[in-house]
Amino acid sequence: MPRTVIRSVRPWGGPSSDVVLDDAVVREVVPAGEAAAGEVEVAGDDGILVPSFSDVHVHLDSTRLGLPFRPLTAGPTRWDRIMNDRASWRTAEAPVADRATETLRRMIALGATRVRSHAQVDADSKLEKFEGVLAAREAHRDAASVEIVVFPQVGIHLEPGVPELMDEALRAGGDLVGGIDPCEIDRDPRRHLDTVFGLAERHGKGIDLHLHEPGELGLFSMSLLTERVRALGMQGRVSISHAFALGSGLPGVERAIDGLAELDVAVTTIAPGGRLDLPLERMVTAGVRVGLGMDGQRDYWSPWGNADMLERAWMLAYTQGWSRDDLIELGLAVATWGGASVIDGTTPRLTGVGHRPGLAPGDPAELVVLRGETPTSAVMDRLPGRTVIHAGRVVAADGELV
C-alpha cells in the first residue's frame, strides 16, 4: 500500500497539518509542510479532517434513492409499513441489488466508509433482499466495510421457516443476528430472544436488535435482553437499535443506561423526528457505545433519508437541542467514531464531550475531509467537496467515487 500524505488539513479543526497514512493506518500527524513526500499526495486544502462516517443503522435493501419519487402508500402503524413494503418491493423499477449498490455508492461518496446494514429475511422475500445487500457490499468492497445484520423484520415465529432462513443467511455471509420488538411483533419475548441468542451462539455472531417498543414496555424488553447478555457472556457483542424507550424520560431510564454501560451493550440511533431523542450526552458519558444511522432511505416506509451522514449528524444535533460547539462536535464524533466503536468492539469508545478521536498515529485510516471553518460550521453548512479515505486510499472526492 503506497505511503499517502494528506497535505494541509486541520484535524478536528485544529492547526493545519500533514497526515501520513501507511498500511491503512494513520502513521503520523505533523505541522503542515513538514511531512516528507508521499507516494500519493492528497490536497487537503485546509479542510477539516475527521474520521469517516459510520452509518450503523441503514436498510440498504429497501432504498429507492435515485428512483422516481413514490408517494407513501402505507398506513400509520409499523405493521402497515411492513405490509406496504411487502406489497410493493417486487415492482420497484430496479432489483434490490442495484438499488442497494447505488445507495451505498452515494453514502461512500458523501463520506461513509463503515456501514452496518440490515437485510430483511422473511417468508415472502426469503433471501432475495439479503443477497441484494451482499451484492452491494461486494460491488463496493474496496471502498467501504459493510456489516450485514440478518434481520427478521416480520418477526421470527409468525410465519414459517424464518429461523431456518436466518440460519442460512448467517452461513452465507451475514455478520450479525437481528431481532425486532420481542413483545410487540412475535408477542412472545422469551421465545423471540431465545431464538436470537441461540442463533448468535450457534454461529458465533453478535446481535443487533431493533427496539421501537415505547416506555415501560421497551425497558422491559431491554431488561430481558441484558439479562441474556450477562448470562451468556455476550458483553461487547450486542447492540440495540433505536431504543426509543431511553427517550421516554421515565425513572427507569437511568438504571437502564447504567446497565447498558456495565454490559457494554451498544445503542444505535437515527436521530428520530416526532419524539424526544435519547439522552445522548448522558449515555456517552456513562460509557455506552453509541452510533448514528440513516435508517430507511426514501423507501416504502417513509420519504426520509438521503445517504448523507453529515446531514444526519446535523439532524442529530438539532433533535438533541444542541447549540454549543462542543456538543455539536460530539454529534459529529458519534456519527463517525461512535459508530466505529459500535461496529468493532475493539475500537475505544467515545469518552465524552471534548473527545476528538480517531486521528492519532495507529488509528485506522478511515477519514473524511470536510469543508468549513470549524467542525460546528462544517455540520451547519454540510458542504460538498469532501474527500473520503478508506483503508488508507482515497475512495471518493467531490461527490464521486474514484
Next chain:
Amino acid sequence: MPRTVIRSVRPWGGPSSDVVLDDAVVREVVPAGEAAAGEVEVAGDDGILVPSFSDVHVHLDSTRLGLPFRPLTAGPTRWDRIMNDRASWRTAEAPVADRATETLRRMIALGATRVRSHAQVDADSKLEKFEGVLAAREAHRDAASVEIVVFPQVGIHLEPGVPELMDEALRAGGDLVGGIDPCEIDRDPRRHLDTVFGLAERHGKGIDLHLHEPGELGLFSMSLLTERVRALGMQGRVSISHAFALGSGLPGVERAIDGLAELDVAVTTIAPGGRLDLPLERMVTAGVRVGLGMDGQRDYWSPWGNADMLERAWMLAYTQGWSRDDLIELGLAVATWGGASVIDGTTPRLTGVGHRPGLAPGDPAELVVLRGETPTSAVMDRLPGRTVIHAGRVVAADGELV
C-alpha cells in the same frame, strides 16, 4: 404592472399549467400552452408552484450569516444568551443594517417574500437594532414585504426607558408590539401585559409575544393574554411566538388550543429541536392560524438558521414525525400560506390537511417555483433553482435577486 405569464408550472404539483399574473394577483390558471402571450414570460420548466414562503418569526437584527463563523460563547439559560448578545453585538464585523440586509437578501433569494422580523429594543441598544431592520426592509422594499415587531427582548420593566423606546419605535415604523415571557423575564405578568396591550391600543397596532415559558406556566401566561384579547376586542390581531407550552402534552393544552381558535390568536413556530413540537395538525384543524419562522440565524444565540424556509419546512415535517405526503404538504402550506395568514388577518386561514391554498384567481401573486417531482419530494430534496415572485414580478431566480 406588466401582465406576466408563468409557463408550464405545476400548482402544488398538479397538472402543468400557465399561470397569468396581473396587478399583483393571480389572474387565471389554464392548462399549459393555453395562456395568451404575456408582456413578461417566465419559464416554469415544469417546476412546482406554491405560494412564496412567509418567515413569520425571524430576528434580522442579530444575524451573522455570511460573517466568519463564531463559536457560541453563551451559557445555557435564556438570560445567558441575552447577555451574550449584549456583550458581543457591537463588535460584529458589520453593522446591524448591513447584516440584516444581507440575510434578508438570502431569504428572498431562497423564496421568502413575506417576513415578520423582531427588532430588539432595550436600554443598551436603544433603537439601533430596530433602525438596522428598518434599513434592511427599505433596501429590499421592492422584493419583499417586511413587518417589524418592536421587541423588548430584555423585558419591559427591568431597565429604565424601555416603554418609551418602544413607543418611539412604533411611531418610527414598527408594525407590532412585542413582548416576552411575562412571568419569567419581568416576573410581573400583569404589568408586562398591561404595557404591551396599552402600547397596542395607543398605536392601533397588533401584538406578537414571545412565549417560551414551559408547561403550566406557559398555559397560565397564555390565559392572561387571551383574556385581554377578549376584553379589548383584539381578535385576529395577536400572535404568540413559540408557545412551547402547547407542546407539553398537558391536559390544559386542548382547551388552550380551542381558546386560541375562538379568539383568533395566531401561533408562530420555529420547528424547535430538543423538545416535542406543537400539535400542529390539531391546531390547524381547530382553526388556529399557524406560521413558521427561522428564528435567529447563526447569531449570538446559536449556530442554527440559514435563510432557507424550504429547509425549515423540511425540519418542521421531521420534528413533527411526519412521513405521509399530505402531512408534509401541510408543512409546506404552513411555511407559505400559513404564515401569510398570520401576517394578514384577512388572508383565509388553512383549513387542514389537503388544503392547497394560494394559487387561485384573486390570490396574491406571491409565489415560488420549486424543483421536484411532487411537493413532498421538493421538501425532501430542497433543491436550488427556485424562481421567486413578489407582487407579480420575478424578484429572484437561481439564488440571485434580479
